[in-house]
Amino acid sequence: GLIHVSEMSWTKTISDPSEMVNIGDEVEAIVLSIQKDDGKISLGMKQTERNPWEDIEKNYPIGKIVEAEIRNLTNYGAFVELEPGVDGLIHISDLSWIKKVSHPSEMLKKGEKTKAQVLSVDKESKKITLGIKQLSENPWESIEKTMPIGTTVKGVVKKITAFGIFVQLENHVDGLIHINELSDQPIGKIEDIVSVGDPITARVLKIDTENKKISLSMKTDGKKDDIVVGKKKKKTPPKDE
Known part of the structure; x- marks a missing residue:
C-alpha cells in the first residue's frame, strides 16, 4: 500500500518520507481507499492519531487567554507552541501598545513561557494569531x-x-x-x-x-x-x- 507524504502528519509539512520513517520500520496505518482494478491501496499514518486542528475553534476561541512556550523568534514575530502540533504566531505589531519593537527578542526569549490572547483562528490554513498587548488596556x-x-x-x-x-x-x-x-x-x-x-x-x-x-x-x-x-x-x- 502507499502512504502519501500528505497522509503522514497532521501538523508537519513533509517533503520526503525519510523525515518520518526509514526502510525496514514498522508503521501503523489506516486503509483510506482500495482500487481493485488498479491493484492499489492508499494508507494513512496521521489518521491513527487525533487531528489537533479538528476542534481548534472550540479549544481556542477568540479572546481566550493562553500560556505557551516560545519556540522561535523571527523578524516579524514569535511562534509559540499551544499544544503538540499546534503553533501560534504573535506578530511583532501585537507585542506592545507603546513600545516600538524592532525585533521580538527585545521583549521575548526563546524557551520562556508567555501569556497571550487569541486574536484569530484559521482552521483551514492551520493558523492561529495571538497578541500580548491585548492583555492590557490601550x-x-x-x-x-x-x-x-x-x-x-x-x-x-x-x-x-x-x-x-x-x-x-x-x-x-x-x-x-x-x-x-x-x-x-x-x-x-x-x-x-x-x-x-x-x-x-x-x-x-x-x-x-x-x-x-x-x-x-x-x-x-x-x-x-x-x-x-x-x-x-x-x-x-x-x-x-
Missing part, C-alpha cells in the same frame, strides 16, 4: 481624557536628540518636548538643561492619537510658575518688556 484610547491638552504631567527624560527630548510619562507613553519648548529663554545645549534620567514636569500641548504622538512643553508662557527639572526647581526669569 493607553492611547483614553489618553485625551487622562491627559487633556493643558494638563501638567510628570515623566522621566528617556532620550536627548538634536531637536528635543523624549520623555516617558507615568502611563509609559512617550512624549516629545521640542527644543523650542524647553525654556522661555534661549538655550545653548539641551544637556545644559536636562540629562537622561531626570524627572521633569511639563505641560501637554498636542495629542495625535492616530500617529501615537504627544507634544509637551516646559515653557511657562510668561507665568512665574516654577519649572521642575530633576530634583531642583528653577525660577523662570521674567521676560524683558
Whole structure:
C-alpha cells in the first residue's frame, strides 16, 4: 500500500518520507481507499492519531487567554507552541501598545513561557494569531481624557536628540518636548538643561492619537510658575518688556 507524504502528519509539512520513517520500520496505518482494478491501496499514518486542528475553534476561541512556550523568534514575530502540533504566531505589531519593537527578542526569549490572547483562528490554513498587548488596556484610547491638552504631567527624560527630548510619562507613553519648548529663554545645549534620567514636569500641548504622538512643553508662557527639572526647581526669569 502507499502512504502519501500528505497522509503522514497532521501538523508537519513533509517533503520526503525519510523525515518520518526509514526502510525496514514498522508503521501503523489506516486503509483510506482500495482500487481493485488498479491493484492499489492508499494508507494513512496521521489518521491513527487525533487531528489537533479538528476542534481548534472550540479549544481556542477568540479572546481566550493562553500560556505557551516560545519556540522561535523571527523578524516579524514569535511562534509559540499551544499544544503538540499546534503553533501560534504573535506578530511583532501585537507585542506592545507603546513600545516600538524592532525585533521580538527585545521583549521575548526563546524557551520562556508567555501569556497571550487569541486574536484569530484559521482552521483551514492551520493558523492561529495571538497578541500580548491585548492583555492590557490601550493607553492611547483614553489618553485625551487622562491627559487633556493643558494638563501638567510628570515623566522621566528617556532620550536627548538634536531637536528635543523624549520623555516617558507615568502611563509609559512617550512624549516629545521640542527644543523650542524647553525654556522661555534661549538655550545653548539641551544637556545644559536636562540629562537622561531626570524627572521633569511639563505641560501637554498636542495629542495625535492616530500617529501615537504627544507634544509637551516646559515653557511657562510668561507665568512665574516654577519649572521642575530633576530634583531642583528653577525660577523662570521674567521676560524683558
